[in-house]
Amino acid sequence: MPRIPSIVTAISVVALSALSTHSAQAQAKPGIERLYILNCGEGTAGDISRWSPGVNEGKSMPFVDNCYLIKHAQGWMIWDTGLTDALAAKPEGQAPPDPRMTHWYRPKTLASQLDQLGVKPSDIKFLAVSHTHPDHVGNVEMFPQAMLLVQKAEYDWPNPLGVGRFKPEHPVTKLEGDKDVFGDGSVTIISTPGHTPGHQSLLVKLPKTGALLLSGDAVHFKSNWDNRGVPAGNTGQEQTKASMQKMADIMAKEKATLWINHDKAQRDTLKMSPEFYE
Numbered sequence: 184m185p186r187i188p189s190i191v192t193a194i195s196v197v198a199l200s201a202l203s204t205h206s207a208q209a210q211a212k213p214g215i216e217r218l219y220i221l222n223c224g225e226g227t228a229g230d231i232s233r234w235s236p237g238v239n240e241g242k243s244m245p246f247v248d249n250c251y252l253i254k255h256a257q258g259w260m261i262w263d264t265g266l267t268d269a270l271a272a273k274p275e276g277q278a279p280p281d282p283r284m285t286h287w288y289r290p291k292t293l294a295s296q297l298d299q300l301g302v303k304p305s306d307i308k309f310l311a312v313s314h315t316h317p318d319h320v321g322n323v324e325m326f327p328q329a330m331l332l333v334q335k336a337e338y339d340w341p342n343p344l345g346v347g348r349f350k351p352e353h354p355v356t357k358l359e360g361d362k363d364v365f366g367d368g369s370v371t372i373i374s375t376p377g378h379t380p381g382h383q384s385l386l387v388k389l390p391k392t393g394a395l396l397l398s399g400d401a402v403h404f405k406s407n408w409d410n411r412g413v414p415a416g417n418t419g420q421e422q423t424k425a426s427m428q429k430m431a432d433i434m435a436k437e438k439a440t441l442w443i444n445h446d447k448a449q450r451d452t453l454k455m456s457p458e459f460y461e
């Protein structure tokens with residue numbers, strides 16, 4: 184007979200410890216809620232061997248340009264700002280100086296897509312850009328109050344045109360390496376130099392979708408990733424290869440899916456705003 188109470192006690196202890204474990208997890212729950220993919224440009228790359236020398240020479244490819252909007256309990260964050268909204272007024276788009284590069288169009292403005300979601304530019308708390316090429320920083324000044332998260336190496340990179348990429352008065356945190364943006368591990372900037380001196384990618388851990396690695400331009404399309412192609416115009420050839428390896432290691436560790444910014448074939452399989460991932 185003494186066995187029964189001891190079993191009851193054992194069950195109670197298990198139940199209590201399960202309860203306390205549950206509440207500890209609830210307290211530590213990351214604040215990330217959802218992610219939207221915004222259309223920040225569409226175009227045609229004239230010759231994709233620019234990005235993987237010797238591969239697919241002379242072959243053109245449709246490109247897209249994405250921005251990503253993240254809803255977190257601590258506030259909104261936008262990752263990349265795409266081509267300038269002013270391009271939407273030009274139906275002929277923007278022809279590149281070199282026909283091997285990308286002819287871009289802006290079918291929708293960033294402003295209209297934020298408006299559709301009821302998000303005001305002044306609601307954006309953090310603004311991070313993968314790098315400072317014009318198809319990624321075209322609308323930075325739509326968010327003059329947002330804290331800019333950029334690598335110091337990118338911020339200090341001299342602009343060949345002699346024009347600053349960011350207004351000196353724009354609030355900025357100059358990073359030197361990886362950065363856990365909200366302090367809960369849900370959104371982490373990953374330093375991936377090589378395409379430019381301070382290029383960065385973004386690891387996003389969504390509660391249902393799981394881990395995503397947003398490439399920036401560390402890679403431009405899937406076959407470019409598969410063959411580890413290094414664009415001739417990158418600022419660091421060996422740096423680019425090391426960054427791709429770093430990304431592959433993170434993807435293996437976090438079981439993360441790579442979302443390649445300019446890859447239209449992949450983006451065509453994904454939900455665009457106002458639909459979202461959670």
Ligand SMILES: [Zn+2]
Pocket residue numbers: 314316378400
């Ligand atoms: Zn670029």
